[in-house]
Amino acid sequence: xxxxxxxxxxxxxxxxxxxxxxxxxxxxxxxxxxxxxxQALEKLGFPVAASRNTTRIGGGDAAAxxxxxxxxxFPSTSDRTRPSAVVIVGxxxxxxxxxxxxxxxAPIRAPMLLSGSEELPPVSAQAxxxxxxxGAELARGAQVIRVGDVPAPAPELRTGRLQGKDPYETxxxxxxxxxxxxxxxxxxxxxxxxxxxxFAMPAAAWAAYSGxxxxxxxxxxxxxxxxxxxxxxxxPNIYLLGPQSVISPGAERELAKIGPVRRVGxxxxxxxxxxxxxxxxxxxxxxxxxxxxxxxxxxTARPMDAAPAAALATNGVFAPLLLTDEADALPDALExxxxxxxxxxxxxxxxxxxxxxxxxxxxxxxxxxxxxxxxELTELIPVEAEPEKGKPDGDDRGGDRDRGGRRGQGGGxxxxRGQGGGxQRGGQGGGPQGKGQGGGADGGGGGTGGGAGPGGAGxxxxx
Numbered sequence: 111x112x113x114x115x116x117x118x119x120x121x122x123x124x125x126x127x128x129x130x131x132x133x134x135x136x137x138x139x140x141x142x143x144x145x146x147x148x149q150a151l152e153k154l155g156f157p158v159a160a161s162r163n164t165t166r167i168g169g170g171d172a173a174a175x176x177x178x179x180x181x182x183x184f185p186s187t188s189d190r191t192r193p194s195a196v197v198i199v200g201x202x203x204x205x206x207x208x209x210x211x212x213x214x215x216a217p218i219r220a221p222m223l224l225s226g227s228e229e230l231p232p233v234s235a236q237a238x239x240x241x242x243x244x245g246a247e248l249a250r251g252a253q254v255i256r257v258g259d260v261p262a263p264a265p266e267l268r269t270g271r272l273q274g275k276d277p278y279e280t281x282x283x284x285x286x287x288x289x290x291x292x293x294x295x296x297x298x299x300x301x302x303x304x305x306x307x308x309f310a311m312p313a314a315a316w317a318a319y320s321g322x323x324x325x326x327x328x329x330x331x332x333x334x335x336x337x338x339x340x341x342x343x344x345x346p347n348i349y350l351l352g353p354q355s356v357i358s359p360g361a362e363r364e365l366a367k368i369g370p371v372r373r374v375g376x377x378x379x380x381x382x383x384x385x386x387x388x389x390x391x392x393x394x395x396x397x398x399x400x401x402x403x404x405x406x407x408x409x410t411a412r413p414m415d416a417a418p419a420a421a422l423a424t425n426g427v428f429a430p431l432l433l434t435d436e437a438d439a440l441p442d443a444l445e446x447x448x449x450x451x452x453x454x455x456x457x458x459x460x461x462x463x464x465x466x467x468x469x470x471x472x473x474x475x476x477x478x479x480x481x482x483x484x485x486e487l488t489e490l491i492p493v494e495a496e497p498e499k500g501k502p503d504g505d506d507r508g509g510d511r512d513r514g515g516r517r518g519q520g521g522g523x524x525x526x527r528g529q530g531g532g533x534q535r536g537g538q539g540g541g542p543q544g545k546g547q548g549g550g551a552d553g554g555g556g557g558t559g560g561g562a563g564p565g566g567a568g569x570x571x572x573x
Contacts, residue, residue, distance in 0.1 A: 158478050163488035166469040166481060169233075172414030173201055173224040175470050177237035179418030180221035183425045186241050194246040195220040196238060199257045200227070204307045204413040205277035206258040208324050209284045211314035211420035213255065215321035217248055217291055219424065222417040225260040238263055248291045257284060274335065277304050278326050282339040285323040292321065295343040298394045300324045301336065301365060302351045307413035308379035308433065309352040312386045314416035315406060315423035315431040316396065327357055332364040345369040349394060351386060353377050379410045380441045383433040387447070396430045401453035402463035404429035407444075407484070408470040409437070415470045422468050429468060438477045445487065454493035462490045 143153045159166055167182070169175035184193045197213050199206040201224040213220045221241070223234040230238065243253040245268060252270040254263055258280050262269050272287050274280040281304075289295045300317065302310035304326030313324045323343075325336045340346060346369045350357055353375040365371050374389045376382040387405075390397025406422045406429040408415040419431040434441055440448075448465075455462035465488040469476050 157482065157485070158473060161481065161485040163465065163485045164467045164469055164481055166471075166476075167418060168472045169418075169470070170472050170474075171201075172412050172417060173231050174233045175412075175415055175418040176222055176224050176421070177233045179421040179468075179470075180223060180237055181240055183421045183427065184221055184241055189244070193219060193221055193241055193243050195249055195252055195255055196241055196243045197222045197255045197257060198225050198230070198234075198260050198263065199223075199417060200225055200260050201231075201414060203258050203260075203277075204310070204416060205304055205326055206280055206284075207414055207417045207420070208302065208307075208310050208314045208317070209277075209281035209326070210255075210257045210272075211416065211423075212284065212288045212317040212321055212323055214318035214420045214424045218246055218255075218288075220246070220255060221421045224414060224417055225256075225263075227261070229261055230263055235263070238267075243267075249287075255287075276333075276335075278333040278335040281323075281325050282335045285325060285339045286342070288321065288323055289342070295346070296320075296322045297343075297346055298322045298349060299340060299343055299346045299369075300349050300351055301327050301332075301340075301357075303356045304328060304333075306352070306356050307416075308410040308435075309356050309375070309382055311379075311408065311410070311413055311416045311419070311433060312383045312431045313351050314420045315429060316386070318420035318423035319428055319430075320394075322394070327361050327365070329356065330358045330360055332361050337364075337368060340365070340368045343369070347372070347392075347394065349374055349391075351375060352382060376443075378435070378443075379433050380435055381443045383431060384443055384447045387430040387432060398430060398451065401451050401465055403451075404466045404468065406431045406468045406470060407476065408433060409475045410435045411437075412471060412475060418470055427468070432467075434476060434480070436480075437475060438479065440480055440483055440487075445483075448484070448487040452487055453490045455490060456493060459490055459492075464488075464490060 143150050147153065158168065167175050167178035169178055180196070184191055186192045195218055197210050197220045199210055199222060207222065210222060214222065220243075223230070223237055225231070225234060245251040245253050249255060249270055251268055253267045254269040256262065256269055256271045258273050272280065272283045274283050298320070300313045300322055302313045302324055304310075305328060310326070316322065317324045323339070325339050327333065327336055340348065348365050348369045348371045350362060350365065350371055350373040355377070356375070362371055362373065372391060374386055374395075376385045387396050387398050389395040404422075404427050406419045408419055408431060410433050416431070419429075422429045423431070432444060432447075434444060451465065453463050453465055467484050467488055469481055469484070
């Protein structure tokens with residue numbers, strides 16, 4: 111009880127709350143398309159709204175995407191599916207969106223909406239009415255938590271504010287609030303670039319999933335607000351997100367004085383997001399190297415889509431954020447990763463695991479053709495498990511282009527040395543943990559399946 115009172119006292123110092131009362135929740139939309147409607151097929155929305163393995167939140171801007179994600183995760187069809195609170199961030203404040211993503215995690219579990227400089231845009235206001243937040247006990251009953259310099263929403267809603275004089279201080283304020291709500295600081299902290307949103311965006315989904323705080327640094331120096339916030343975590347594990355061209359070795363050395371530092375990064379934003387999705391150390395990181403997961407895909411051209419990505423990393427979705435820098439084609443690094451983790455089954459597809467991708471943005475942002483390719487790359491496909499007769503050592507070269515199709519099927523014997531075929535992806539050598547080196551579009555990446563042994567070497571991509 112004493113600790114709970116201490117936490118509530120700390121939150122009281124962080125949040126200023128005007129009194130108010132809750133409004134009435136709006137009803138969800140009713141969809142109906144009749145066969146005699148001349149635009150019936152278009153109104154149904156397939157395959158843009160959804161396909162077998164993709165779902166699109168087709169907002170023309172990030173505010174619409176955020177509203178769509180929030181109401182998908184919290185449909186508010188009953189009190190049980192309403193959020194306790196909603197976070198509001200300025201529609202151009204990408205640093206605030208990435209930092210505030212941690213509030214989507216327990217114990218607050220708040221989805222995020224975006225605001226203009228003077229008022230909520232209609233899509234955010236309508237989403238707020240639909241969500242009808244109940245009030246978060248750990249935020250002194252606040253229904254809305256404003257991050258940064260954003261206007262208050264409807265006067266009947268109880269609101270609190272977290273802000274600082276710059277993005278670094280605002281992120282530190284969010285960190286203090288999250289620490290107070292949890293009752294203790296997180297052991298792990300992500301430090302991302304406060305200047306390059308395309309490299310920082312993936313941190314939002316992880317923060318929402320894990321509750322780990324996100325703080326920011328400049329390229330060549332660590333701001334004092336960030337140093338103080340990190341020090342309050344008492345030598346946390348610091349995960350530096352981004353390459354040396356974005357966060358310099360000098361800044362890394364400054365951070366190393368506060369806690370152990372591990373850099374996770376790659377030269378461009380697409381590869382950087384893939385590397386972050388793959389990475390795992392102890393209890394930190396997605397560690398996704400095999401099938402069976404949800405993903406979110408956003409464009410580097412819309413950094414504020416970090417807000418809807420945060421909602422989709424929680425509440426049963428748990429999707430890391432992947433990025434594309436092209437509207438009409440999949441970057442090679444992204445396609446290679448998705449090929450590496452494409453799900454397969456040996457005999458019964460009902461026993462397979464599945465991948466699913468949430469696409470953020472309209473077809474101008476990520477085209478329908480790209481969505482179709484994503485659907486292919488996440489399709490559950492048959493894989494060969496048995497070696498050919500007379501090949502007990504598994505040294506056969508399985509999977510020609512006709513048989514293997516998009517993904518050459520490795521043979522694989524007891525030692526799991528099946529060599530991948532000549533499709534777009536090498537075959538699946540390897541043991542029961544999928545440790546074969548299945549050749550993706552870049553010739554690397556872990557295979558899945560193969561023979562019974564622990565080894566296995568995959569084929570090279572035929573590209």
